[in-house]
Amino acid sequence: MDVTLLLLALFSTVGLVFTYLAVTERDLVRAIIYSAVQSSAYAVLLYLLRAPDIVLVYIPVSVGLYPAALLFLVGKTEKVDGE
Amino acid sequence: MALNTLERFLLTLTLYNLLATAAISIYGIVVRPSLTKKIISLTILGDALNVLAIFIGFRVFSIPPVLIPGVELELFVGLAVDPLPQALVLTAIVIGLAVTLFLVFLALQIYRLYGTLDTRRIRELRG
Amino acid sequence: MRRVIVAVSIAASVALLAYTTTVAGALGYLGLETRTLARMFLALTYNPDLRELTAMSPEAVTAIVWDFRGVDTLYETVVFYMAIIAALAIYRGVSRVSGGGGVGLSLIVRVVTKLLIPMNIAIAVSIAVHGHLTPGGGFQAGATLAVISVLLAVVYSVNSFSRVGVDISKAVALRSAGLIAIAIVVFTPLIYSALTGAQAYLMQSYVKVDSGFYFPVDVFGQLISGTLIWLNTAEFLAVSFGFFIVFMLLSLREEIVKQSLLGEGRGS
Numbered sequence: 001m002d003v004t005l006l007l008l009a010l011f012s013t014v015g016l017v018f019t020y021l022a023v024t025e026r027d028l029v030r031a032i033i034y035s036a037v038q039s040s041a042y043a044v045l046l047y048l049l050r051a052p053d054i055v056l057v058y059i060p061v062s063v064g065l066y067p068a069a070l071l072f073l074v075g076k077t078e079k080v081d082g083e
Numbered sequence: 084m085a086l087n088t089l090e091r092f093l094l095t096l097t098l099y100n101l102l103a104t105a106a107i108s109i110y111g112i113v114v115r116p117s118l119t120k121k122i123i124s125l126t127i128l129g130d131a132l133n134v135l136a137i138f139i140g141f142r143v144f145s146i147p148p149v150l151i152p153g154v155e156l157e158l159f160v161g162l163a164v165d166p167l168p169q170a171l172v173l174t175a176i177v178i179g180l181a182v183t184l185f186l187v188f189l190a191l192q193i194y195r196l197y198g199t200l201d202t203r204r205i206r207e208l209r210g
Numbered sequence: 211m212r213r214v215i216v217a218v219s220i221a222a223s224v225a226l227l228a229y230t231t232t233v234a235g236a237l238g239y240l241g242l243e244t245r246t247l248a249r250m251f252l253a254l255t256y257n258p259d260l261r262e263l264t265a266m267s268p269e270a271v272t273a274i275v276w277d278f279r280g281v282d283t284l285y286e287t288v289v290f291y292m293a294i295i296a297a298l299a300i301y302r303g304v305s306r307v308s309g310g311g312g313v314g315l316s317l318i319v320r321v322v323t324k325l326l327i328p329m330n331i332a333i334a335v336s337i338a339v340h341g342h343l344t345p346g347g348g349f350q351a352g353a354t355l356a357v358i359s360v361l362l363a364v365v366y367s368v369n370s371f372s373r374v375g376v377d378i379s380k381a382v383a384l385r386s387a388g389l390i391a392i393a394i395v396v397f398t399p400l401i402y403s404a405l406t407g408a409q410a411y412l413m414q415s416y417v418k419v420d421s422g423f424y425f426p427v428d429v430f431g432q433l434i435s436g437t438l439i440w441l442n443t444a445e446f447l448a449v450s451f452g453f454f455i456v457f458m459l460l461s462l463r464e465e466i467v468k469q470s471l472l473g474e475g476r477g478s
Contacts, residue, residue: 017221053271056346
């Protein structure tokens with residue numbers, strides 16, 4: 001059995017767990033950190049799917065630029081989701 | 084070279100995980116009231132669907148679509164994964180990034196004009 | 211703690227659903243063969259025997275992005291350009307990126323960042339220029355260089371942009387230079403066709419069936435793949451300075467922005 005398939009299943013499950021934690025979290029800074037961890041798991045997933053061009057785009061954009069822009073937004077506006 | 088049941092289970096599990104991630108992020112866009120949470124869920128939805136598109140072009144026992152000198156063409160065509168979804172996903176990631184950055188600027192402007200980012204309170208203020 | 215249990219149980223139920231689907235055998239061929247279109251692209255990406263159909267670049271994804279489906283990438287560049295224009299339009303009263311009393315972070319962080327910035331620039335330029343030989347290209351390199359703008363804004367404070375010499379009008383000028391370079395490379399075959407009367411197509415990179423025009427493919431034995439290297443470098447310039455504009459505007463302090471935007475608007 002190929003190790004690739006086992007790692008594919010493992011990292012997609014990690015992504016699913018952290019997505020649920022990010023969507024239902026009230027504190028917005030923690031939600032951004034959870035979504036950054038989910039993006040790291042998806043970066044490994046994209047490498048296992050034999051797509052090195054996409055990994056080179058995905059890591060600076062999804063782990064670096066999205067959390068940076070969203071943290072600037074949260075720092076200037078509200079920090080809690082909901083009541 | 085057929086796949087046995089365990090390998091098919093792992094591939095199907097990956098597919099279902101990606102679809103479930105997309106479903107949870109759609110719940111996040113629709114239900115959660117804060118605009119920032121909606122933007123976070125939109126980025127997660129885009130990521131899950133892009134990985135799903137690349138997963139469709141995947142092939143077990145394969146190499147990336149880069150022709151290394153010394154590998155002959157027949158072997159390369161027989162082993163490499165599909166390069167077309169990767170090119171289309173590259174375009175999709177750039178467009179998603181442009182839309183998300185624009186949404187962040189719009190959310191900042193809404194906060195300056197209305198004083199809040201909660202959509203329930205914005206709906207009351209407009210009337 | 212309760213939410214972690216809910217998340218793990220969602221994952222377990224998805225696994226159970228996948229098991230039942232596999233036992234019933236609903237998905238037959240997943241992951242074994244590939245489509246005919248993919249075989250065609252893989253066979254034509256570097257094929258000196260078929261000179262009218264090939265892209266002369268061993269990297270299949272860059273060949274598809276800039277040669278086989280180049281007009282799609284042109285439209286994607288236009289979409290990104292319009293998002294930056296929208297951001298500049300919202301901030302139209304702001305002209306200086308400085309002011310306020312920003313301090314930045316401590317000395318250790320500043321020294322480490324000073325070591326990291328040249329490494330980042332070197333890696334980004336290497337990814338852009340080798341885009342037709344190894345995985346990489348214009349957009350990958352632009353996003354890598356954009357991380358430097360975030361580092362400058364956070365570690366050294368917003369005032370550091372004017373100390374380094376980058377302000378909004380210079381970033382807009384450099385981004386426009388990148389876009390003009392892309393336009394020149396795209397329209398060169400048409401200008402050649404108008405001047406000499408031969409047949410040539412928009413964004414043509416190598417010889418086609420009824421057209422003999424081509425960009426140089428290798429220089430002293432080193433492969434440069436026609437238009438691909440010029441388009442990658444121009445896209446790198448355009449994308450990285452577009453991101454510089456976005457993060458310079460985002461990191462401005464709110465008091466300065468409110469003076470410029472809402473103070474004028476309310477007539478006070």
